[in-house]
Amino acid sequence: MGSENLILRIExxxxxxDRLEVKKILESINGVSWVCVDGTAGTAVVVFDPDHTPQDELINAVMEAGYTVKRFFNC
Structure with a gap:
């Protein structure tokens, strides 16, 4: 299982x-192995398996919950 890191800038x-909701949403997605949400900074770091989960699925899940993803970075 390979993994990638994704950093989301969330408004x-x-x-x-809110922080716990975003964390729970991201953790519930198949292929996600680790999530850290910093409410003060407005960021989420997600470790996921790109073979099982496209990064668009992560971004869309956060947006569907009513948050705005301003930027994202792969690490």
């Missing part, structure tokens, strides 16, 4: 509940 994380 709309205003509380601990």
């Amino acid at each position: 709309g994380i205003r509380s601990e509940d």
